[in-house]
Amino acid sequence: MVEASSVEIRKVNKYYGQFHALKDIDLTIPPGKVTCLIGPSGSGKSSLLRCINFLEEYDSGEVLIDGQLIGYETPGGRRMAPRRLRQMRSTIGMVFQQFNLWPHMTAQENVAEGLIRVRGMRKPQAMERAAEALTRVGLADRMGNHPSRLSGGQQQRVAIARAVAMDPRLMLFDEPTSALDPELVGEVLNVMKALAAGGMTMVVVTHEMGFAAHVADQVAFLEAGELVGVDVPSRILREPEDPRIQSFLRTYRERNVI
Amino acid sequence: MFSLSSFLDAFWPLTMAARYTLLVSGLGIALGLVIGAFVCVLALSKSRVWRTVAAVWVSYLRGVPMLVQLLVVFFLLPVIGIDVPAIVGAVVTTAIVASAYISEIWRGAIMALPKGQTEAAIAIGMRPRDSWTRIILPQAVALSIPQLINELILLVKASSLVSVVGVMEITRASQAQAGVTFRPLEAYLAAACLYLAINLCLAALGRWLEHRMAV
């Protein structure tokens, strides 16, 4: 396992036109730990996550990966050179709610593609490595399938393998199980738990409170673009002080009572 | 009375003329694909000027009847000192008109791809060039095949218009045949059968391609 990255988010602000989506966010993501981002819909969880690999441009503040500013040359300065940005992104894996697998390629080709185009690996080696990565997520017998011939859970595991094969030092997950049928959630969470146990730095936007409670090292709660609280799950999920968090958790529990 | 022998006799000259129908529509679509690709690049460009150029190109060519455009080109070329056979003007006009539709087909196909497709490529650190050639274009081309075949079928039918500038394609040949034999119904029915045969083949080709490219 390669070294794990840390992320430092300082006074980050993000606007969509006039709309202030992220307000002065400060958050430290320690290396090798799992940080869950929770909060109501529209609170800015995805926006914040996507600022970490600069898929979304933040307007002010700093996002530092291992102390290195991402996106800009200096805080508030010029955009960083595309080449350097790509280089930084290639060490940050991202997993999307909708999987975003490339439908015209097999599972194995999906995983190999980044190794070939970004890491400059030769195709046979890349395919071999893709096979290993897929085997680790339990898909050794599905490597030749196109995404349309895989279940949602299998597709998401391919997407995780695609990210992990790049040897990232940090993994970002945006609601990785929200698009899945309930019975398929477990297989994806298990793969994520294994990654976490391996010492990967993970930032996970999730509505799976069980995952947050049992796997996260810290949980950050956002509401209306503000970071309302950050704490270990036992405190923030069991005895939150902020009334906004209390009310969010109450709604969550009510919805999940059978 | 319908004369079966005149009907059958018409097929030989019309089949000869079909070569021009295929030449005009085939070359038209081939050149149209190339020009259409350029126009599509302009239409998707970040520069407002290029986007406007593409928009003007597309709306002129889609807004003016092809028959009128053929006549414009036919009479314009000699005026600006270009002396080429009518068939050349016909092919060029067809290609240019096709390019407008094709660029829109491709633009539509590219825009129809979910944003997440490129985002996944960007997130992994791919260069824009690779994400275009490996992720976007292969999918957009596959997605556009049914519409491109449809466009080709429209071009085969529209090629009957080039008869007005004197190209001896199926339609003009059937007029000539009718004039010689005084059997217009037989001649035009034979023409109809030929067009139908060509387009049924193209439709079959389209289904085969679609099936092959399906993921």
Ligand SMILES: Nc1ncnc2c1ncn2[C@@H]1O[C@H](COP(=O)(O)OP(=O)(O)OP(=O)(O)O)[C@@H](O)[C@H]1O
């Ligand atoms: N591209 C955009 N343009 C304009 N507004 C946007 C854009 N993306 C997000 N927003 C707005 O910013 C706010 C935060 O969005 P974001 O997607 O980060 O929320 P979220 O917490 O991830 O919500 P969800 O749980 O529904 O995914 C929302 O109000 C959303 O409408």
Ligand SMILES: [Mg+2]
């Ligand atoms: Mg979201």
